[in-house]
Amino acid sequence: MIATRTLLATLLAAALAAPALAAGPEEQTQGNIRYVSGGIGQDEVQAMREAATRYPLAMTFTANTGQYVADVKVTIKGRKGETVLDTVSTGPMLLVALPPGQYTVAATLEGKTQTRKVSLAKNARQRLVLRWQDVSA
16 A cells, blocks of 8 residues: 555656656746747757747757857847847747847857847747857857
């Protein structure tokens, strides 16, 4: 009887832990902007891909070799030049919930900055892939 209870407790604990692992990286906020960064490991990549449908802007960071890169400093500015997000992506994927509008995204890796203009329409999503030449991957 005790062995059965222990087995049931172990199975219950594993079942409760599984959804937490599948949930992926934790969402963060800066001001009124929600975002999540990650994508390290297959489980996290899958969780980020599933979560991407809830974020208007999805970014992926790679080296020119195709390898994913992390620790990318990202600054997003609004139409009037105001900073709406200033963060470092801990993984090769960054999802950002921005309201519709015009934005400038600046992403920096190893001192090399790339800048992109992004226009987000209501109920639409944009995907940016930023690729760096000559960086450590």
